[in-house]
Amino acid sequence: MADALSAIPASVLRNLADKLYEKRKNAALEVEGVVKQLTAVGDHDKITAVINLLTNEFTYSSQANHRKGGLIGLAAATVGLTSEASQHLEQIVPPVINSFSDQDSRVRYYACEALYNIAKVVRGDFIVFFNQIFDALCKLSADSDANVQSAAHLLDRLVKDIVTESDQFSIEEFIPLLRERMNILNPYVRQFLVGWITVLDSVPDIDMLGFLPDFLDGLFNMLSDSSHEIRQQADSALSEFLQEIKNSPSVDYGRMAEILVQRAASPDEFTRLTALTWINEFVKLGGDQLVPYYADILGAILPCIADKEEKIRVVACETNEELRSMEADPAEGFDVGAILSIARSQLSSEWEATRIEALHWMSALLNRHRDEVLNFLNDVFDTLLKALSDPSDKVVLLVLEVHAGIAKDSMHFRHLVVFLVHNFRIDNSLLEKRGALIIRRLCVLLDAERVYRELSTILEGESDLEFASIMVQALNLILLTSSELSDLRDLLRKSLVNAAGKDLFLALYASWCHSPMAIISLCLLSQAYQHVSSVIQFLAERDVSVKFLVQLDKLVNLLETPIFAYLRLQLLEPGRHVWLLKALYSLLMLLPQQSAAFKVLRTRLKTVPSYSFSGEKINRSSSGNPYSQKYYITSEDHVSEDGDLNEDAQSMHSGMNFPSRLQQFKQMQDQHRMHAKSQAKARHNSMSSKSISRSISRPTSRQFASRPL
16 A cells, blocks of 8 residues: 555645546556556556555545546556556456446446546456446447446447457357347347347357357347337347358257247247248258157147248248158158157147148158058047048048048058047037038048948947937938949949948948838848838838927939939839839828928929830729839849749848848847837926926915814
């Protein structure tokens, strides 16, 4: 202290603490001169004493004017030291940095000014204090005082210049400091950080790209800033880095992919678009590095395919196609289970486009990695079945394609059909709204005969008789009306003369017994006219229900469609098709006369000619009763079930054993009848119980009157 006091006059020290800036400035110039003289003679001990005096008595003083004087004095001392300043930086810089957090804004301002002057003198020598200076500047960039901010900006520019020309700057030590501050929300700090990132990235000797994963998330976070300028600066920095990635032979795609996946789900549109643009480039450039991240990337892409912003949708779709076109092997880290899990989870998306692409992925995985997908079948099968209830027909059709892909082998085929029937059983609306679509599509994808045989086998032993009847009726209607099943109908028409047709007829017959109208339709389609007459005769002996008449109405209308054109043409030869006529007249007799179906069928039967185009003569009684017709049968009638052959003879001829089939039908209908009775009885008992309960809970006035008072 004494050495310093002997070197600096007391008047100079008083002026250094004066409240007037001009006096402090002049005193600083005096200090600069003193230090220059001491430097010239090499008296560093006295220089150290002067610096300590300025530090302890001034910069750490409780008086603001003293602190201001101390800062300007330290700067002046540094200027006086010139090239020797580096020897005393450990004494000079720390008290200046400490003043950056001073409560007095003017002190903070002078600290910026002081460090600016110090930096101009020592240049690269003060790099050892860079992290502390950076930390201080980061705070000062958001200072509440505009003058301090302005001074900090000037200092910041100088420090950037020094760093860019220095070969002592350590990027490894700087990055942790940068990473800690990247998520600060203050706009001034954000501008400060982006500025540093941009400057350092422009220095050829500094590899900022190698450390990009450390601050990439922070840059993406700035894309949603309320300030347009900050968003623009962040976007510019990211664009520059993306270009460097394209030109770089070595990039750590993995760590950055994790960040991009998260940012692709950002509520901010611009952030999502930028993240997807990066992902798109990564998918093209990343190669094997990205294979372990395919599932995460897919999870980010699929929701964006249905984004409300068109640009995002376009990039997402392009990336999705690029990703799906890549050939990746499980042995190389391609996780089929993870991809499948992502696709399954996206089936619950509210967006149709996303669900569709998820199904495309399932289908692609089945084609390329079938065995691996089947290993995870239990995880996805229920979800795929639920997807059959999807409100979108496009989705349902794709679900069926995936199901068909799974069901190529017999075990999974059986599994699919069993679960499908189960879903129809527990969800009546699914059968009603989507049943036809599902069955028709499966018939196209998996062979109609195979599907119908399997369904028939399952329904034959169905314990829920009411459901079995409804399901068979639905299948029968699809069989009679769908263009996809035309080959199946053609095969059934040949049932009496073709072994394959007969086998199919018998396979369907057992389950079709659940529905009288289905059996009648099947027999008419198969031209088993005598047998259908026997079936109708049996039904007429039972009570004809309203439900049966409704189904009969539908059948009559179906007889007028092109599918049954062959049947209507057979009416031109009534002599050869006696049992067909009898069956149709029997149906007519069961219909109420005032019904539309009665009128349609009666009109059709009126057109039957009184003669046969094959040469037979047909006589009618004077009453015109069709049942009194006399038919003269030709020798050619052995080719048809109709004609002079009785049912036993026909059964022997075709191998159908129709008497046994009729017995089978009767037994099934008896089961349905018993089930209906038990259901009715249960409902009656339930209603009776409720009635008795109400009677007990509400005693009559007579009961009240009989009670003693």
